[in-house]
Amino acid sequence: MKNFHKIFAGAALATLMAASCTDLDEFPQDKLSPEVFFGTATELELYTNQFYSLMPSVNSDFNWYLEQGEHIVTPVMNRAILGQRIVPTDADDVAWNWNTLRKINYYLQNSTRCSDKQVRDRYDGVAYFFRAYFYYNMLTKFGEVPWYDQPLASDQEALLKKPRDSRETVMEHIIADLDSAYRRLPADHGTYTVNRWTALALKSRACLFEGTFRKYHAGDPFNPTSLPWEDLLKKGAEASKTLFEQSGYELYKDGAEPYRDLFATLEARDCEYIWARRCSEQVTIKNNANGWANTRAVGFTKRFVNLYLNADGSRFTDQPGYETMQYVDECKNRDPRMAQTVYCPGYIQKGDNRTYPTDLARCPTGYKYIKYVMDVKYNVWDGSLVPLPIFRLAEVYLNYAECLAELGTLTQNDLDISVNKLRDRAGMPDMDLADANAKPDPYMLSEETGYPNVTKSSFTGAILEIRRERLIELVLEGLHYNDILRWREGKVYEKAFLGQYFPGEGKYDLTGDGRANVALYTDKRPGGLGLTFLKIGSDITLTDGNSGYMLVHGDEALQRIWNEKRDYLYAIPINERLLTGGALTQNPGWNDGLNF
16 A cells, blocks of 8 residues: 555644644644644544545546446446456556545544543544445445554555455444444534434445345355345345434425426535535535536436336336337326436426427437536536535435345335335335236346346345336436446446437427427438438437437447456556555456466
8 A cells, every 4th residue: 555644734724733732842843743633623623524535526437417327328438337447557547545544544543632522422423434435435446455444654564565354344344433433423414514324324325235246246256255145234224224214304395396406406405415515616616417418418328218117107118119119209108207307308497498309419319317407507517516415315215125125025114114205206106015026027127128137036026126216216326336236237338328219310309399300311401490400320320220229329339348257346556466565466357467
């Protein structure tokens, strides 16, 4: 591990340090000395604030509104999805960064200097949470990693060359830290700062991830000893239920479009958001949620749009002819969340007064996203101030139901206190457990169209329906890639990413007002006013030549490769392995050229 602790300095910190001691000449004035710090609530708060750097960055590769995968595509796909990752040389190449962990451990080693136990407990809770959060993210990305609960110095060679700890050990420590954080953190709904419910939400997420990862990867290179998974899912369900029964959070239900309005807001809805990333003019943090939706080639896939149920609760994909149904018709009478997430005919952006046809030249699938899109005044590049959720109550409901379904203990009452609350908010009929299990969805089970890697049991149907709810409810919230990892569904990235269906050249109405606004042609451009003209084969690519589904990225869509024996984990950087003399082993399937 080459990234050592950099002393936290700066004007504000220096001022606080000067105020906290009487004789600064006794200690170096350009460094943080624990003997003269960590004594007050202000000092503990200032030091622990830097741990928030572990929050997802607003414009990172896996940000909220560009969550790539088989259900949303962008102009240039992430290398993990393309199958083009290589073994990184340096730690910075793959975010193998341990600086903040050392700061956390340094804090926990010195916070006892604060004599006020109540204050100390609060900020110790912050530190325990962020250590668990750091290791959860490392576990999902790299698998086994060394566990450190003390700050390392450059002369501690044995610890610096420590081998990786097992997934079991790392997960046990994550849970222990989250339990410690839960006991210490306040119960208020801070939204932009962590609280005890944030700790429970992470425990819910982490236990579901690791429990299902072990279950679906049993016996493969990433879990060759088939680690036990049942107890983790039980703990995940318990944490979830404690949160939604005791925390006081509730689903946001205001207005005619509560799901859309939940995300189109300047301040996080603190009734439902447990923890969010704030964007504001004051802190000069903005995002491109509006910008990407309106000016960049981003779109949902046909596969994702097909998952939305009909408004009466029946499956859209059970209808004869659903495969060739055109845009205006396929958007009718669907789960209301579809028109609050996907650009459907009749959509009007906030701050505007008219609807427009989908811009097929700027949307490679014809299905634009509208989740997070606010008023038109935020359409400028890097101009949105929408807060972005990290944890919210809806996810906890879904985690609870999935844990129990995978365990085979899910009851109708469990669905009624979790998943069906989400359906009720959306205006959808309840999910019936017996009906779901009696008729598993063939679309989702198909290797061509769905997510076939699911436990074959009397609960197969319920698991599929909970996954459907998860995909729809939590889309664009930065969770789906990890879902693919834990379900062992990476091969889905090899499927062609498809968009709207067009039966051939001609004029099409994409607004539902009865007037054509798009014209597709092959040789001679047709006449007409108010039309967007697209030449098949150059402006738009269709799967069957002059007809078919919009094909994203052309022939490149057929060249993605997912290596089942390698790609569920990232490779360890070469230089990090060299520094440990091989004690830090490489992940399965990655050849870094080293002979240890």
